Amino acid sequence: MNTWTVPGYTEVRELGSGASGRVVRAVHHGTGVPVAVKHLSEGLRTDPGFLHTFRGEARLLGALESPYVTRLYEYVEGPEGAAIVMELVDGVALRALLREHGPVGPEAALAVLRGSLLGLAAAHASGVVHRDYKPENVLVTADGSSKLVDFGIAAGHGADAPAAGTPAYMAPEQWAGAPASPAADVYAATATFYECLTGRKPFTAGNFAELALRHLEDPVPEEDVPAPLLPLVRSGMAKAPEDRPREAAAFVAELERIATAAYGPAWEERGRGRLAALAVLLPLLFPSADDRAEGTTDVASTALGPGDTAGWQSWLPNGAAVGALCAVLLLALLLLVTPAPAGTASGGAAPLPAAAATTSVTPAGGATPTEPAPSAGATAGASPSAPPTP
Structure with a gap:
């Protein structure tokens, strides 16, 4: 090794x-x-x-x-x-939240989609297509914000890159090996959004051939999607790339308009609060979990320095830890039970x-x-x- x-x-x-x-x-x-x-x-x-x-x-x-x-x-x-x-x-993968908690609710789904779409928008503005947007590649931090990671199979817009991606989230044209396009990223992001809303992938099948056929031919899934959000799912998962938003920035604008109309101007604040509550219940999955002192009887508490709002920076076992932990978990519980409102790069390089x-x-x-x-x-x-x- x-x-x-x-x-x-x-x-x-x-x-x-x-x-x-x-x-x-x-x-x-x-x-x-x-x-x-x-x-x-x-x-x-x-x-x-x-x-x-x-x-x-x-x-x-x-x-x-x-x-x-x-x-x-x-x-x-x-x-x-x-x-x-x-x-x-210092965050946990969206996949971990879905596996542990199931559907996250409409406002939380919108919040995590918006954050990661803004990451896609930055890539698209630079002429880059991610090609592997999925819950494993979206991280949720302790404050409920989200980030897009892993550009390992990214390609330039229009590049004739080999077909690649994660089958459950691949756009119809991606299965056929079409040139990389931002519209394929929009499809994958919407498929992930659907999973956040319903707790299940848009399409499942017993083999890749059947799964590909379902992405290519089956109607856009709508079951269990809140009525106000159906336009987002229909638009983002349209079969033809030209019928989807052309890139992530346009999809963000559409999302913000629909979310505000359906849930009011504070939808994102509430959504991020719920995501934070879900994430804080999985403390051992944070990279900072290893910072806590060794010992099975230690109780972890957070210690934030001046201006720290990003997450759990350190774990300090002390006499007040029990009270601090109980307060965090109580807040998480209150947020969880609150009902949601109705409604590669291309180009060569010489050896270094x-x-x-x-x-x-x-x-x-x-x-x-x-x-x-x-x-x-x-x-x-x-x-x-x-x-x-x-």
């Missing part, structure tokens, strides 16, 4: 691993800021095609400036390894010299500590991977 570490960082623990590599939590020596380091596996690092794609993911992240997308700190490549160093967002970084960015204090979400399907990145399931 390759034990190479990125110079200037101390690795703390592994967050996930798969055939394509591993993701570890690390700390930057100069600032003490926690980061996520995505290592490309040794086998794939010697494959020029995979290495090219991995470099492309780093360039893509470096070009995106959005609070709704994981931030790149640097890309480092040397004789012994290649790694992407990026922001460590030993331990050469493609960026000069270093972690700055105040970065929001993101667990890279597991990625399914054909991905060239180092996120934990698993065979796609229908």
Whole structure:
């Protein structure tokens, strides 16, 4: 096993691993800021095609400036390894929330969709198509905000990239290997939105061929979707890409108009509150969970510094911890029982010299500590991977 570490960082623990590599939590020596380091596996690092794609993911992240997308700190490549160093967002995957709690409610579904769509909008504005939007690649933080992660199979708008993605969320044209387009990302985001509303994927099948046929031919699913939100589902999952919003920014504008008309101007605040309540009930899934003191009898409490609103920055066992934890859980319970209102990159690159970084960015204090979400399907990145399931 390759034990190479990125110079200037101390690795703390592994967050996930798969055939394509591993993701570890690390700390930057100069600032003490926690980061996520995505290592490309040794086998794939010697494959020029995979290495090219991995470099492309780093360039893509470096070009995106959005609070709704994981931030790149640097890309480092040397004789012994290649790694992407990026922001460590202290959040849980939307998939974990759905698995644990089922449907999240209309306002929470709208809030998580809006946040991650803004991440897509930043990518689309840069000419990049994500191609793998799914609950595993959307993170929800302790304050209910959301971020889009894992651009491992992203491609330029119009690129003739090989067909790739996660079958349950792939647009009809994506199955046929059509050029990458923002409209396919809109379809996948809407399919995820449908799952947030209903607790189930839009289409299921016993095999890939049947699943592909359902995405291509079955009517847009509408069962259990609140009536005010049906236009969003119908528009975002239209069979023909030209019948969907052309890119994420247009879909965000449509979402905001419909959400405000249906649930009032405070819909997003309430939705994020519910997401925060759901996330706080899964404390051990946060990357910061390892910060708490060892010992099975310790009770965890949060300690936020001045201006900290992003999440659980540290865990401190102390005499007041029981009361603090009870208060957090009581708030979560109250929010949960409150009824919802009615209603790669392309382009080649020459081999880099030993331990050469493609960026000069270093972690700055105040970065929001993101667990890279597991990625399914054909991905060239180092996120934990698993065979796609229908």
